[in-house]
Amino acid sequence: MALYDQPHQFTPLLPSEAKIGPLLERASELVRSAGAASQMHVPVALRKLLRSMNSYYSNKIEGQHTRPAEIERALRRDFSANSDLARRQRLAISHIEAEEQLEAEYLGAEGLEQLWRVDALCSVHRELFGRLPPEDLADENGNRFEPGALRQRDVEVGMHVAPAHASVPAFIASWGQTYSHVRQGEMTVVAIAASHHRLAWIHPFPDGNGRVSRLHTHLALHSLGYLGGIWSPLRGFARTHEQYYQTLAHADEPRMGDLDGRGNLSERALMEWITYVLDVCIDQCRFMQESLQMGTMLERIRTCLVVEELRSTGVRQEAAYPLHYLLQTGGELDRGAFVGMMSGMGDRTARAVLSSLINRGLLESDSPRGKVRFGVPHHALRFYFPSLWPEAEAEAEA
Secondary structure, three states: OOOOOOHHHHOOOOOOOOOOHHHHHHHHHHHHHHHHHOOOOOOHHHHHHHHHHHHHHHHHHOOOOOOHHHHHHHHOOOOOOOHHHHHHHHHHHHHHHHHHHHHHHOOHHHHHHHHOOHHHHHHHHHHHHOOOOHHHOEOOOOOEOOOOOOOOOOOEEOOEEOOOHHHHHHHHHHHHHHHOOOOOOHHHHHHHHHHHHHHHHHOOOOOOHHHHHHHHHHHHHHHOOOOOOOOOHHHHHHHOHHHHHHHHHHOOOEOOOOOOOOOOEOHHHHHHHHHHHHHHHHHHHHHHHHHOOHHHHHHHHHHHHHHHHHOOOOOOHHHHHHHHHHHHHOOOEOHHHHHHOOOOOOHHHHHHHHHHHHHOOOEEEOOOOOOEEEOOOHHHHHHHOOOOOHHHHHHHHO
């Protein structure tokens, strides 16, 4: 029997004004870092890779992850003959497609306002799971669920007894009403961090609540323009997954004495959770800013090409300049123009190098004679963006 059936039972939804100061300072630090990151140029290929990475890490937290190469194959619709692995591949692709679709849908202040509504939460769940075949739609107990539908039974999650299923809409309404009406700026960032826990606490869906909560946080920050297409809290949550789960569970605790706020749940534990989320975001934002320092990219590209040349892949280091040009502009080049930028070699040799670059994924093209654009294959990550996705780097080197 669920113990909670009234929204006041999951207060406080935000720390008191008397205690929130340090959190607002952290949020201000994130806003400054995110503002600088949003001005940075991100190549299309890197955006695609980051979506794959986000999918990998969010599903890894759930113990449902696939190897980076398996995601790469699934993107080409090359699914494993192993039914369990194929299911996890489909789940990874579903996250990638849902993230892209929902980012386009929830933009700006209007998008953020919509994200606090129950229909938006159901939309996030539907986008994550609605692409999957019926045989994939079962929770850990084997019970089938409908994408986008709120749970219709009471549940316990570890030590936490979630609210009675009939009261879920009322809890979500209170959740959205509170977080959608905070003042703009740093307070909005604090609200987004707090809302992650309180949404997971409500546990509105029969399955997939962790994925929905994480993607909702990603989308809320994206709607404010803070992610810039270059970073996400999902990577940080996964790379600190033990702390993620411990801090999340701790925030479920009831109030611990008269000095622990005035709500039913612990204000101190909620503040610890918010601090953790903000620190993860600041760390991820700064990490990506350092990784994308364009001042050293030409040398990183050249190092990658030298190694490729030593491995006799057909790639030559003379391609460094046109590759760097494509990275800087974020655009495309006719094949003839790219060939012309590789000075010091004949046309036939240059075209052979162009083909090798495409074969190695260092260039991308939509057709056999189409324009080319900058590519970021897994094997180039350790040169281009070291430590960005260590699992993909290690796999590519194996």
